[in-house]
Amino acid sequence: MNNFEFTRPSSPQTAEDLRVEVRAFLSEALKDRTLAQQAQTWNGYDAAFSRSLGARGWLGMTWPKKYGGQERSALDRYVLIEELLAAGAPVSAHWFAERQTGPSILRFGTQEQREAFLPRIARGECYFCIGMSEPDSGSDLASVRTYAKRTDGGYVVNGTKLWTTNAHRSDYMCLYAKTDTKSEDRRGGASQFLVDMKTPGIKISPIPFLTGEHHFNEVAFVDVFLPDNALLGTEGQGWSQVTSELSFERSGPDRFLSSFAALIGMVQRAGPSPTPAQAAAIGRLVAHLAVLRQMSRSVAAMLEADLDPSLQAAMVKDLGAVLEQEIPDIARRVFPSRPGIGASDDLDATLAYLIQHAPSFSLRGGTREILRGIIARGAGLR
Amino acid sequence: MSKPENAVLDATERLFLERCGDEVLASANAGSWSGEFWDELAAFGLPMALVSEDQGGLGLSMGDAYGIAQLCGQFAVPLPVVETMLANWLLTLAGLPARDGPQCLLFEGLSVINPTGGRRLVGTCPTVPWGRNCAPVAWVQDAELSYVVALDKSQGEVAEGINIANEPRDALTIDADMTGQNVAVCAVDPALTERCAALRCVQMAGAMATIGEMSIAFAMEREQFGRPLAKFQAIQQSLAVLAEQVALASVAAQMASGAVSASSVQTLAIASAKARVGEAAGDVAATAHQVHGAIGFSEEYRLHYFTRRLWSWRDEFGNETSWFEQIGRAIAKAGPDRLWSELTEI
């Protein structure tokens, strides 16, 4: 099972110095955020906050300076991200652009695209949504039907994207669509596009969460014209471009810190002299988090060393989702609470939020079953 | 594990591969002391792994010694290798000479009394690994000082016991003179509970690696309904979770070994690792047995050498709850505002 090796992570001094800086900034910037607001983590949307991170050089910090980056290591960025998430900072506005699309533009984009997008993403002024899922294509991404048909000077797109988080407040979409419907290979003939959301023919309709919140959307494309320079990377290479994004998407601290606010609430309730059962419950969650964090940092170190940790990343995400889903349930059993939306008690309000959001933790970004299938393939079982 | 010593780890692995086969495991399981195997390990120098080279040892770092512990778990080595390594480390820490033969550590249930005629070490230490076969090394505190006492095999009265894996875990009752050359004052707290917990954690990770490999290989080989078990999605999904747990155990083992140096230990890291791996141990054993079916439940098949050790080791030197409580109390004391910074320091 050598495929599954995790190298020992290390934290460079630059990262630890950054940690101190970030903590100081956040303790001031987030001082009025309630625990239940902190629980929103990367669902929390605040463009002004995103711009304030950009102003500090904390967005796209690993990118080349000429594209607005700071040329810092992935391990520095890791520290920044985990500090933001643990503090429950509202990072949703820039999240997909900074985490996913920016790195793809850097890797696959043209010079013109890099110059056009990266500095703005790094300033926290250019937001992306991700258009992959469709009504009939969820886990089976290869089955997408949205079709970008070649035409003079570009493409004409028809189709419908679904569950598109932040489509209604993003400047661009990173669209995944078929460019060749006759490809023999199911995964072939797909491409990625950088789509200006103001393009005529795009219709965005809200799809409220079960909580009533508006984050995701349906995005319909009717004869939408995209110029040639909207193509990201190589026509027909969409599948391999998208899968290369996934190690970045799957291994980060965002994959196990979603319920961290509930743990903070547990420690608040416990006070300095917890009962043995309370101490054991808190200690168990801390131990689980400590080990997962070590695994996740190891993936970051492997990415930094240009290794391919996609299996390890799938493991971190799956283990992380199990833990994130467990935390609110343990909290409510160990610290009897009356979860209620907007409850005055911190833990009650936080649990009301997390209990309702927990099902999404093992769906978004690859479902539990799909991740386990990837791991099984890595083990040689399929 | 640092580079230069990898030669020792490689050679140890080869030795275990050659010598620690089913025959040795079966005879240990039946209650025999694997004397020949011990002699080979001793000739190779493993009991003296942590003793410096000028004192006749291998001079390994703590990290590499944990590599050996990992291998001991991976091969279910039925001998007190890690215990003897640590006992010799403790002896030399206190300025006493290291010793060749198998040794065990006593650090629970003993006290110092001071009748006329001089100090004595008295008490009963429970569940001592291979107590019946070993010369004990005791660590004990009185009101002022802590001491290391090198005892002979004959100095303990043995009440035999075994753990779930048929490994000897004996109660040793001691009443020994503490005025001789075999006693030294120990200036630092050797944190033996933490060190032993870290070793068991690493051994468990080793055993889990073997269980993981056996389970995957078995699923690819065994056919039912005309195809290998590995082709059934239900089996794939449970083996994926098993692989995750094996991986997390190996990462936790890295944490535990990184938390131990010659001069200090980081208790919360060891606690997290031991308890997390202990929790995974039960799941790993259960999944492996489920995938193996009835053959895995037979004495003849080697899976149980590893699963029964997991069931034993998770309770040794602090089970999950006791370590979780210790972590929880430390975190509660630090308070909610320091929760995250405590966590990042583990």
Ligand SMILES: Cc1cc2nc3c(=O)[nH]c(=O)nc-3n(C[C@H](O)[C@H](O)[C@H](O)COP(=O)(O)OP(=O)(O)OC[C@H]3O[C@@H](n4cnc5c(N)ncnc54)[C@H](O)[C@@H]3O)c2cc1C
């Ligand atoms: C909060 C949230 C935000 C999201 N944001 C976005 C976004 O911004 N952009 C975007 O493109 N998408 C987004 N998604 C969609 C997400 O990517 C999909 O939910 C996911 O890919 C699963 O697809 P599905 O929901 O259609 O479920 P399905 O694929 O229909 O799966 C339903 C169930 O069947 C299981 N299943 C499916 N195939 C198999 C198989 N082969 N073997 C075993 N079990 C299987 C799944 O694991 C799942 O349990 C978001 C989803 C959520 C919950």
